[in-house]
Amino acid sequence: MIRSARLLPLLCLLPLATAAATETTIERDGVTLVYRDASDALDATMRARIVETFFSAYARQRADFNPAAADAVDIVIDAGYDGVAFVDNKGHATMTINPAWLVERPGDVDLVTHEAMHIVQAYPGYGVGAPVWLTEGIADYARDRYGLDNAASGWALPDAVADDHRHDTGYRVSGAFLKWADAAHPGLVRRLDAALRAGAYTPDTWAALTGETIEATWSRYAQARADGRDAR
Ligand SMILES: [Zn+2]
Structure with a gap:
């Protein structure tokens, strides 16, 4: 056929x-x-x-x-x-x-x-209750900590602080700050994450967990980076 x-x-x-x-x-x-x-x-x-x-x-x-x-x-x-x-x-x-x-x-x-x-x-809210900068900062903190091959894309948390960076800049800038602060206060990111998920996070949570305002921690962080120190 x-x-x-x-x-x-x-x-x-x-x-x-x-x-x-x-x-x-x-x-x-x-x-x-x-x-x-x-x-x-x-x-x-x-x-x-x-x-x-x-x-x-x-x-x-x-x-x-x-x-x-x-x-x-x-x-x-x-x-x-x-x-x-x-x-x-x-x-x-x-x-x-x-x-x-x-x-x-x-x-x-x-x-x-x-x-x-x-x-x-x-988290129960994104931008409502759970600040966007902190939600994204924790996600980038986690990308750094649990990533399989961040180096493949040249992705890394910044090791320098630019003039226009603040604690609440978000993403990598906040992720690097959280990593530094967590080394000074072990378990800090885990506790922040738990408070956010419980809907219990407030602007006072940082001070309650660290004993200082977030602005004070940021100031010490920025100074340490400017000095090229890792010291906390
Ligand atoms: Zn995200």
């Missing part, structure tokens, strides 16, 4: 129309991860790195900060999302990632570590 040449183009198109969707479920350390990439925007190598980075960080973040954090997490690769990544903790914990970001910056996969910390945080 001879296949009609007229049908061939149609047959060739069929696989393209039905492929391009990945959904994988992985269980590890008591956590079930569903990885979804509806348009197969990321290749298998990147998928494996995302999954490995997630489990490596999340298991330890969860154990150290919030063992009751979600034991079922979705990671959604969404080509229609034009930010970098975000977490939605209302209902099922979901991390959404813009694949274009990782295609252009494949070394930046530890953004997953930052986002995984947001799942652990599970």
Whole structure:
């Protein structure tokens, strides 16, 4: 039997129309991860790195900060999302990632570590009750502490303080400050995180935990950095 040449183009198109969707479920350390990439925007190598980075960080973040954090997490690769990544903790914990970001910056996969910390945080408010600078500062503190390969993207907490930096600048600036302050007051970040999750954090919490105002701690931190000292 001879296949009609007229049908061939149609047959060739069929696989393209039905492929391009990945959904994988992985269980590890008591956590079930569903990885979804509806348009197969990321290749298998990147998928494996995302999954490995997630489990490596999340298991330890969860154990150290919030063992009751979600034991079922979705990671959604969404080509229609034009930010970098975000977490939605209302209902099922979901991390959404813009694949274009990782295609252009494949070394930046530890953004997953930052986002995984947001799942652990599970604060009742973002910007309301839980200040944005502190929420993001703790997430970057966690990226530094639990990241699998931050060096691959040249990501690091700053070791210098710029004139326009403040304790509440947020992200890496606040993350570096928190790391320094936690070394002086062991357990400080864990206690701040617990207060935020309980909805008990107030501007006075820092002083209650450290014995000095946050401005005073920042001032000592900035001075130590300016002097090139690590001393606390
Ligand atoms: Zn964040």
